[in-house]
Amino acid sequence: MDTLKRKSYKIGNNHSPVYISEDSAAFVKTWRHHIGSHKTRNVFVLLDENVEKSCPDILNLFFNEVNSKLYVKRMSGGEKLKTWNHASEICDELSALKADRSWVMVSIGGGTLSDLVGFTASIYKRGISCVFLPTSLMAMIDASIGGKNALNQGILKNQIGTYYFSEFIFVYPPFLQSLDKSELKSGYAELIKHALLHSSKSLWNKVLKQGIGVLPDMKMLADAIRVKMKIVQQDPFEKHQRLFLNFGHSFGHAIESYYNDSGQRITHGEAVAMGMQFALFLSAELELIRVEAANGFQMYIHKEFPFPKNLKFNDFLPYLHHDKKILHGKHRIILFKGFGHFTVEYLDIKKLEETYDLFIKGIA
Ligand SMILES: NC(=O)c1ccc[n+]([C@@H]2O[C@H](COP(=O)([O-])OP(=O)(O)OC[C@H]3O[C@@H](n4cnc5c(N)ncnc54)[C@H](O)[C@@H]3O)[C@@H](O)[C@H]2O)c1
Structure with missing residues (x-):
């Protein structure tokens, strides 16, 4: 059809x-x-x-x-x-x-x-x-x-x-x-997230094949929308699965606020793409996914949305403290285990900071 x-x-x-x-x-x-x-x-x-x-x-x-x-x-x-x-x-x-x-x-x-x-x-x-x-x-x-x-x-x-x-x-x-091209790219960051949430590799492969500079066709739009709709229908008020749609967003929102606060506007998608890169690295560090696999996804996102080498953890930490997913003082971070498989981990700032230091060394 x-x-x-x-x-x-x-x-x-x-x-x-x-x-x-x-x-x-x-x-x-x-x-x-x-x-x-x-x-x-x-x-x-x-x-x-x-x-x-x-x-x-x-x-x-x-x-x-x-x-x-x-x-x-x-x-x-x-x-x-x-x-x-x-x-x-x-x-x-x-x-x-x-x-x-x-x-x-x-x-x-x-x-x-x-x-x-x-x-x-x-x-x-x-x-x-x-x-x-x-x-x-x-x-x-x-x-x-x-x-x-x-x-x-x-x-x-x-x-x-x-x-x-x-x-x-x-x-x-x-x-x-x-x-605008940069706004199209911004949308692709969330489309990439939906591709990771898709239980098969099909959407991811299509993005890879097509690249993110071109307009998505109707089928690609429909596939990406279906991923979100399915999760929302299962869990409309974000008790569990819907949290996974926030993959990369705890860091992404904090990074977006930091840059916007310092007068350097970045798009929402760029920020989410940066957040996803760190979340992928963290997923591998916690042995939820093989390092090589996480690297592959991270490298692709990094190629399209370069992570700024000079971004320090303390730059975006003040904004991270306001993440809506914090519960009882612990950060609930969404991590990736494989296509369509995510998990929520409770992590403290010390762990996040140590892992970020390793991550940024890898970027540099
Ligand atoms: N509620 C949710 O579930 C949810 C999910 C994802 C993102 N968001 C929010 O969405 C916002 C980002 O949305 P966005 O990327 O659409 O930003 P936006 O609304 O700022 O649009 C981006 C820019 O493109 C322009 N624009 C929009 N459509 C256009 C068109 N067809 N032709 C020419 N210019 C056009 C806008 O005027 C704007 O300058 C963020 O605030 C984010 O937090 C919300």
């Missing part, structure tokens, strides 16, 4: 499913199925300005045949979106419009916008419907899926958030054509 190049995919059951289609008309059908066609269901669209610049007709493309009244707020994408102030500003605007619980919020943008919209939709009047139209690779295969959202607390990543599922997610791959 896949060799015949499918035109569309539906992933998941009727609870927050993902649709992938290159036909924007399919969006209206999906909208009618999940939201209905009541004229009185007003829609509050949050639109990433960069997306609109590259696709000026975007609102017509998706909403021309949606019968609702549309209110549009344009915002500039990026980490700075994920603040209390923005969430509060949106709630104020919804209040001023006398928006009630029949309203639907829509995010058209990357992962920062879907995090902000998901969070705000979850708190306004204790929850109104939301729909995601992800426009970056990161948002298509990861951020818009699975019902987690987050705001940053100052420089600290994702400290405030809720679990709140969108009505549906509509992935329209042509959006990727206008995405």
Whole structure:
């Protein structure tokens, strides 16, 4: 079937499913199925300005045949979106419009916008419907899926958030054509993580064969999304398996906060890729996976996302102390045992620091 190049995919059951289609008309059908066609269901669209610049007709493309009244707020994408102030500003605007619980919020943008919209939709009047139209690779295969959202607390990543599922997610791959190369690469970091979470090597091999500079095809998007959906369906509130989706993220978030705090912007994906490299090394050190195997994965990621030789453990330690996965003062670190096999280890800072020193010596 896949060799015949499918035109569309539906992933998941009727609870927050993902649709992938290159036909924007399919969006209206999906909208009618999940939201209905009541004229009185007003829609509050949050639109990433960069997306609109590259696709000026975007609102017509998706909403021309949606019968609702549309209110549009344009915002500039990026980490700075994920603040209390923005969430509060949106709630104020919804209040001023006398928006009630029949309203639907829509995010058209990357992962920062879907995090902000998901969070705000979850708190306004204790929850109104939301729909995601992800426009970056990161948002298509990861951020818009699975019902987690987050705001940053100052420089600290994702400290405030809720679990709140969108009505549906509509992935329209042509959006990727206008995405900056570095942002495409950023999305590939999470795609690589999904490839490691896949129980077979197929997605990993495909990434290796194709490289990460090219646009993923629909099947690759679908495969990566399925990996996340499957885990989320098994464990929506992160009691166990869902933790594995955080592979590389404890270090990644801390590294991202460190660089952003010191004015050197790096993408979320670059930070996660760095975090995964150290997590792979740690997995081998703890004898969860053979050193040669871990090296192979790490080398590939390092080639695409070079780990900075001069990054010291103490640089990102202050941010690591705020990792959401810390329990009773111990760091819960996700480690790799093989394709689709992960584990959670409780480790103290001393162990992490000693291992990091060995890791960075290897990089140098
Ligand atoms: N909630 C979750 O489960 C989850 C999972 C993974 C990542 N995230 C979050 O997602 C965020 C990163 O998402 P992101 O990488 O999409 O960042 P982003 O939203 O900042 O988008 C990256 C940049 O690309 C621009 N852009 C987006 N789509 C475009 C398009 N089609 N054409 C041109 N420009 C476009 C944006 O304006 C922005 O400048 C992080 O804050 C991360 O914490 C959340």
